[in-house]
Amino acid sequence: MSKDSQTPQPQSEEVDLGQLFKIIGNAFDRFFKFIGSIFIGIYKVVLLLFVHIYQRFVWYAGVVVLGVVIGFFIDNSSDKLYGANMYIETNFNSARQVYENLKQFHQLAYEDKDTLELAKRFDISIKDASKLKGFYIEPDLDENNIAKMYSDFYGQLDSISRLEMTYIRFKESLTPYNYSIHRIGVASTDKYIYKKIEKTFTEQLSGNPYLQELVEVNKLNLNQKDKVLVTQLEKTDSLVAEYLKIRISESKKQQIPNSGTNLYMGNAESTNLIVDESKIIEKRLGLENERMQINKALVEEKNVVNVLAGFPKSGYDISEWTDKKKFVLPIVLFIATLLVFSIIGFGKFLKSQSKILN
Incomplete structure (x- = not known):
């Protein structure tokens, strides 16, 4: 008896699944019918609109031509x-x-x-x-x-x-x-x-006034910085010249191992040659680059506003x-004509419905 009592369970599950799929199918069917009714409604509205325009084609063509003519005249008489x-x-x-x-x-x-x-x-x-x-x-x-x-x-x-x-x-x-x-x-x-x-x-x-004062102060600062750089360049050039003189004078002497003129700075050790002409030249190039940046800044920051x-x-x-009125007026007149005919048609519909109710 226990085996007989268990046999109906698969059948009930199949019935429940069949009802579930049927409900889902009906839902999709109603959904697609709803979507279809929307497109059908849009189609009918568009069709009625074209029928309406076709029956009164002379009116609509007339207002469009009138709008083009008036718009063209207005455009020619107006300033561009x-x-x-x-x-x-x-x-x-x-x-x-x-x-x-x-x-x-x-x-x-x-x-x-x-x-x-x-x-x-x-x-x-x-x-x-x-x-x-x-x-x-x-x-x-x-x-x-x-x-x-x-x-x-x-x-x-x-x-x-x-x-x-x-x-x-x-x-x-x-x-x-x-x-x-x-x-x-x-x-x-x-x-x-x-x-x-x-x-x-x-x-x-x-x-x-505040911005103009900033411009003037900025010019003064840049010019002052440029003067300092010019002074440093002159000193650097002087140092290079003196160093070259020493090089020339030393080259004329008899070469003795581990001999020569060593220039030391500060607490540098006596075994290291501090003054190196390549480093002085690099220093001079750096100063020249700073001057170039200042010249560029003097142009870029010359005014509050630069015209690029x-x-x-x-x-x-x-x-x-x-x-352009030759495009806008025909559209406006066309829509206005459509609204007028729509109001007239709606008034006739209300009049007919009032007769039926009475």
């Missing part, structure tokens, strides 16, 4: 929008000042349209100032520079901070002020205005297709 870029490098942490000045210029040109103030700032006529339409600035992003900034920053951290500061986190923490190179864009309706404002525009970018690439002689068309 031109743009040009300038690339600058900021020194002495002056990026904040540059961004603030650019915001003010944009406010004057784009929102306030204060042509009098713009003409005064850029030393141009009021007519030319009225053609300035906007000022824009953004950092010139370069992954290589960001990686270098991260490497320098990472090397200054302790072991615990290094575990937390990843490259992604460092990159997300950067602000436009952390970059040294920036791209400035100017929008105007006059394609030849950019060279007229370039010089005064660059001067206006860094108008800050100035404005081109003429601007270029920066208008998008959305700015």
Whole structure:
């Protein structure tokens, strides 16, 4: 009897599995039917839309042609929008000042349209100032520079901070002020205005007495350091000349083993020859290299803002297709016509339903 009581268990398990698979199959069937009903509904809506447009084709074709004609006339009578870029490098942490000045210029040109103030700032006529339409600035992003900034920053951290500061986190923490190179864009309706404002525009970018004082002090320090290096070079040249004289005089004497002129410095042992002309020459080359670096710094840090690439002689068309009325007006009129017919059709539907209910 124990064997007979155990035989029904596999059958019940098979029944349970069959019901489970049936439920899963029904769920998938309903899911696919739901997806299919969505596509069928979309198809019907699109089909009704094309039928509607086909039945009123004359109306829609008329508004599209009308929009093209009106838009073409507006575009020809309107001024074109031109743009040009300038690339600058900021020194002495002056990026904040540059961004603030650019915001003010944009406010004057784009929102306030204060042509009098713009003409005064850029030393141009009021007519030319009225053609300035906007000022824009953004950092010139370069992954290589960001990686270098991260490497320098990472090397200054302790072991615990290094575990937390990843490259992604460092990159997300950067602000436009952390970059040294920036791209400035100017929008105007006059394609030849950019060279007229370039010089005064660059001067206006860094108008800050504190920054100007930093520039002057930096020049003084660099010039003073250069004078010290010149003095060291003169002394080095003098030492080389004296050493060569000693070499020449010694070479004329009769050569005796372990004899010669030894020049010693400080507490050096008498068995070592301290003065070596090759080391003096290396020292002189090092001083010359420092002078080269100073000359380079005098150029790179001559101004608060360095112009890496100035404005081109003429601007270029920066208008998008959305700015052209011959493209926008036909679309707007087409959508407006569709809405009007939809409202009329919906009103007729409500009217028919009210009659049925009454």
